[in-house]
Amino acid sequence: MEELQANGIVLRSTGSWYEVRTEDSEKVYACRAGGRLRLKGDRSTNPFAVGDQVVIEFHGEEEPPLIIERKKRHNAIIRRSVNLSKHTHVVAANLDRAFLVVTVAAPETSTGFIDRFLVTAEAYGVPTTLVFNKCDLCLTDDAAFDRLEYLTEVYEQAGYDCIRTSAATGDGMDALQTALANAGVNLLSGHSGVGKSTLINRLLPGLELKTGDVSASHQKGKHTTTFAEMFPLPEGGYLIDTPGIKGFGLVELERDQLHHYFPELFARLPECKFHNCLHRSEPRCAVRAAVEEGSIPEERYVNYLDLYENFETDETYR
Numbered sequence: 001m002e003e004l005q006a007n008g009i010v011l012r013s014t015g016s017w018y019e020v021r022t023e024d025s026e027k028v029y030a031c032r033a034g035g036r037l038r039l040k041g042d043r044s045t046n047p048f049a050v051g052d053q054v055v056i057e058f059h060g061e062e063e064p065p066l067i068i069e070r071k072k073r074h075n076a077i078i079r080r081s082v083n084l085s086k087h088t089h090v091v092a093a094n095l096d097r098a099f100l101v102v103t104v105a106a107p108e109t110s111t112g113f114i115d116r117f118l119v120t121a122e123a124y125g126v127p128t129t130l131v132f133n134k135c136d137l138c139l140t141d142d143a144a145f146d147r148l149e150y151l152t153e154v155y156e157q158a159g160y161d162c163i164r165t166s167a168a169t170g171d172g173m174d175a176l177q178t179a180l181a182n183a184g185v186n187l188l189s190g191h192s193g194v195g196k197s198t199l200i201n202r203l204l205p206g207l208e209l210k211t212g213d214v215s216a217s218h219q220k221g222k223h224t225t226t227f228a229e230m231f232p233l234p235e236g237g238y239l240i241d242t243p244g245i246k247g248f249g250l251v252e253l254e255r256d257q258l259h260h261y262f263p264e265l266f267a268r269l270p271e272c273k274f275h276n277c278l279h280r281s282e283p284r285c286a287v288r289a290a291v292e293e294g295s296i297p298e299e300r301y302v303n304y305l306d307l308y309e310n311f312e313t314d315e316t317y318r
């Protein structure tokens with residue numbers, strides 16, 4: 001008798017159980033890892049992560065389905081495992097796009113943080129959309145509104161889509177929903193307090209995530225059981241929520257290649273005198289000329305220099 005099988009995607013993993021949503025029936029099953037796969041020695045502590053495409057095999061009513069195969073990942077967010085430093089932990093896999101939630105007020109997200117995120121996302125090959133949330137606050141705050149306009153221009157010119165939302169009033173939620181549905185598997189990221197949970201609650205009414213928990217910021221250093229989780233969206237696409245994860249991990253970055261991940265800087269390289277120009281103090285540098293004439297925003301350039309000067313492979317990017 002042939003075993004019944006189905007293709008699916010991992011929505012949640014708790015270490016020993018995996019929630020898998022099947023492609024055809026869209027049903028969610030609590031699955032176990034098939035024995036053969038569990039023991040096979042890659043260095044990660046978890047054989048299957050949120051976002052993995054898998055094949056499950058059914059074993060009747062009494063037994064849970066088993067995951068018997070994992071499709072090749074096209075990317076993955078990987079962390080070094082806390083206790084077992086030689087091991088890694090795959091936080092999420094197969095991301096099509098990241099949505100970085102930022103705010104210009106209450107609190108203001110620094111462009112230093114934004115640019116560091118974008119650099120690692122570029123290195124992972126994950127396109128990123130910036131979501132400016134709390135835009136309702138910009139209606140009564142001229143300085144915040146000016147900053148919003150400025151940053152939108154800066155990042156759109158660098159090639160990033162920007163969406164404005166207010167999770168408080170619901171403004172802009174349609175645009176966000178459409179962008180999420182079009183992208184596929186999406187990572188939602190951003191500092192604590194920018195409104196991620198409030199946005200998710202808008203997108204997925206009925207989920208009712210806790211919001212505004214200030215205590216979350218105190219847990220930064222601790223590795224609490226904050227599992228990544230993936231939600232299918234009613235309008236299409238998936239949303240991965242990674243509590244406590246601020247960006248991508250284990251990026252293999254070379255200091256001298258940092259500028260490749262600033263698209264508007266990298267675009268100028270062919271016009272620099274030296275083909276390996278790092279745009280610092282080299283003569284006839286097209287990037288510095290562009291900064292001086294204002295066609296590259298000074299803030300982006302300064303953030304680049306800052307990342308370059310303070311480049312620490314081990315802590316920052318791995």
Ligand SMILES: Nc1nc2c(ncn2[C@@H]2O[C@H](COP(=O)(O)OP(=O)(O)O)[C@@H](O)[C@H]2O)c(=O)[nH]1
Nearest residue numbers: 134166167168192193194195196197198211212
């Ligand atoms: N004014 C305003 N406040 C918001 C908005 N979105 C979220 N908040 C508030 O910001 C705080 C943090 O929101 P939360 O969703 O918990 O942020 P998270 O840490 O990113 O998940 C809460 O007090 C929310 O009510 C918004 O669009 N406008």
Ligand SMILES: [Mg+2]
Nearest residue numbers: 196197210211
């Ligand atoms: Mg939250």
Ligand SMILES: [Zn+2]
Nearest residue numbers: 272277279285
């Ligand atoms: Zn240059």
